[in-house]
Structure formats: structure tokens, C-alpha cells
Amino acid sequence: MPGERAAEGQAGPAEDGTCGDLGGLTPEELRQGQEAALALEDMMALSSQTLVRAEVDELYQQVRPLGQGRYGRVLLVTHRQKGTPLALKQLPKASTSRRAFLYEFCVGLSLGTHAAIVGAYGVGIESAACYSFLTEPVLHGDLIAFIQPKVGGGPGGRVGGEPAGPRPGRCPARPQVGLAPAAARRCAAQLASALEHIHARGLVYRDLKPENVLVCDPRCRRVKLTDFGHTRPRGTLLRLAGPPIPYTAPELCQPPPLPEGLPIQPALDAWALGVLLFCLLTGYFPWDQPLAEADPFYEDFLVWRASGQPSDRPQPWAGLAPAADTLLGQLLDPEPRKRSAVSCVQAYLGQPWRQQEGPEGAGP
Numbered sequence: 001m002p003g004e005r006a007a008e009g010q011a012g013p014a015e016d017g018t019c020g021d022l023g024g025l026t027p028e029e030l031r032q033g034q035e036a037a038l039a040l041e042d043m044m045a046l047s048s049q050t051l052v053r054a055e056v057d058e059l060y061q062q063v064r065p066l067g068q069g070r071y072g073r074v075l076l077v078t079h080r081q082k083g084t085p086l087a088l089k090q091l092p093k094a095s096t097s098r099r100a101f102l103y104e105f106c107v108g109l110s111l112g113t114h115a116a117i118v119g120a121y122g123v124g125i126e127s128a129a130c131y132s133f134l135t136e137p138v139l140h141g142d143l144i145a146f147i148q149p150k151v152g153g154g155p156g157g158r159v160g161g162e163p164a165g166p167r168p169g170r171c172p173a174r175p176q177v178g179l180a181p182a183a184a185r186r187c188a189a190q191l192a193s194a195l196e197h198i199h200a201r202g203l204v205y206r207d208l209k210p211e212n213v214l215v216c217d218p219r220c221r222r223v224k225l226t227d228f229g230h231t232r233p234r235g236t237l238l239r240l241a242g243p244p245i246p247y248t249a250p251e252l253c254q255p256p257p258l259p260e261g262l263p264i265q266p267a268l269d270a271w272a273l274g275v276l277l278f279c280l281l282t283g284y285f286p287w288d289q290p291l292a293e294a295d296p297f298y299e300d301f302l303v304w305r306a307s308g309q310p311s312d313r314p315q316p317w318a319g320l321a322p323a324a325d326t327l328l329g330q331l332l333d334p335e336p337r338k339r340s341a342v343s344c345v346q347a348y349l350g351q352p353w354r355q356q357e358g359p360e361g362a363g364p
């Protein structure tokens, strides 16, 4: 989360009133992002006036921790009068500005109506040491615990970056890697739909990874996206902060088109969705970072894309069926303008994504 937004600008018209250099953004795309930014500013101003000033324990009973991120922790609590179970995300004031809190709170609130996005209750709380907000609790952990890693890892290492080998508590004899085929397709469909919903509101999610996908049931039938601290209006100018990860789109790794940075586009999320689907199907990352000069697995992928020859197919892609090749080829187009929108997933849901797919419905 909460990146302070002061350092972020937005691509905009040139001083002479023309559209100027929008860093590749069309005027319509720019308008969408500006409208989203204005709507969020309004919502933040209203929410700021209605924050509940109280200590969390006065209102809610703590049950147990649900998770910890870099910026905040999430607790399962119950409402003291009603007993309703709720998830409470707490962001310490020491490391979170009021503006950054309001931003994450309002983005979550504006998006939480979608079935595959964690629902928000519209209750923001200011305590002495923390800002907090309430969301629906999703009690089966995050997707990382459901992805069976390939023993020995893959090119870019195991998803989640834990030591190799089956995880404690999961069936060690199961040959399955990644997610079971039906569960992978269900996840893909729900996440693509959630991202479409975000993009249609002029926003870019920017943080797609299994840790931000919460699982609603033991068979991973329903999932929900959470954590909107990195979400920004389309066209926000951003630079890569820190080293790239497998989910980072290649255009963010290149020198930006404008001095202030790259105007962000939904194509960033399409790339991350492609990488996540690869992980769901194989149990490992396709590469460490999308830099041909630094990552031989990414370089092999580019060579295969350019030639289209089966003999150039990189070994990590070996188990994928033709439909998955085509789908991932569209989402992982290195050229953002040619990359397909996340909605392209829907066209491939009826076809096998892995060679020798097991029986449908075989969940983890």
C-alpha cells in the first residue's frame, strides 16, 4: 500500500491546451483516469469527515490474526453488540499518512461490490495509534497455500519463494502441480472479471499476486481480490521502485517515456494475470524478471515468440496445452499496446490448459 501519492503525477495535456505528449495514452484513456482520480478525491473528502474516532477494542472483540503485510495487519474481530464476524485491517499511524489510509479505504469501498472483490463495510476508524477499516472476512487463507509447487522449482523459482518440497499439511504424494485444472480455470475467470471491473472504473490494480487473492472455501471454488493500496487511476505516472519481480510488466523495466515516469495502463494487470496463470498451471514462475539481458528464461521466451518454432519452445512451458499457449501469449505480449485485455481469458475457459489434464473438478 499506501504509497504516498505526493510524488506521483498524472499524464496531462500540454500547457498550450493540446493533448501534448501523453506517453502513449490516448485522450480518452487520460479522461478515464482523471475522472477516476476526481471521484476518489470526493469520496476521500467525505470519508475523512465521517471517520469513527474510537479505540478498536471499544467496538470490536479481537478473535485472531488473519494476516500481516508490509504495511498493515488484518484481524478477525466480532462486533461487540451483534457478534458479526469482520476483518479489520489496521495501518499504524507511524507509517501511514491519513491521506494514504483514506485512499486505500475509498478504493476498496468503491470496488467492493464485485463478487470476486472483498466486500467493504464503509466503516473507517481513527484510533490513537492506527487507522483501520472493516471488510468481509475470507477465512480459507490466500491462494499461495493452494498452489502446489513443483518439487525442485522451475526457472524463476517456486511460487511464494519458500524452500522446495511439498508444504506441510498437504498431500505429499499428489502429482498435481499448481492448482487442479478446474480450480485454475475458475480462479482465472473470477480474477479476470474482478480486474475488468477495476479497469472499467478507470483504475489499474497493480498488485496481482497469489498473496492478494483470498480463498472462500476449501476447494478453491470462489476467490476474492484484496489490498487496494497500490491501485491507481489510469495515466498516473510511475517509476519502478525496487527490483522487478516476475509479475512486473516489461514496460515498467524500460526507461520511461516521460521524465516523470510511465503513464500506467490496465495492460500492467494483464501481464501480471498472465504470470499468475502460468504459476497456477505449473507451480513455478516463468522467469525472475522480464529483462532479456539479465534473465535467460525470459530471453528464451522472447526467442520462442519471435520464431514460433516448436523447437524453440522453452522447457518450462512443456506441459501446457495449445489453448494455454495462445492465452498466455496474448496476456504476456511484451508490447503493452498489443497485449490483450484481461477479458480474453473468458474465451479459453472451455478448453484444456494443460496437456493430459486430470478429471474435471478434481480440486486440491
Ligand SMILES: Nc1ncnc2c1ncn2[C@@H]1O[C@H](COP(=O)(O)OP(=O)(O)OP(=O)(O)O)[C@@H](O)[C@H]1O
Binding pocket: 001, 066, 067, 068, 069, 070, 071, 072, 073, 074, 087, 089, 118, 135, 136, 137, 138, 139, 141, 142, 211, 212, 214, 226, 227, 229
Ligand atoms: N478480508 C480478509 N479476510 C481474511 N484475511 C485477510 C483479509 N484481508 C487481508 N487478509 C490477510 O492479511 C494479509 C495482509 O493483508 P494486506 O495484503 O491487505 O496487507 P498489506 O500490508 O497491504 O500487504 P502488502 O504487503 O501485500 O502490501 C493478506 O495476505 C491476507 O492473508
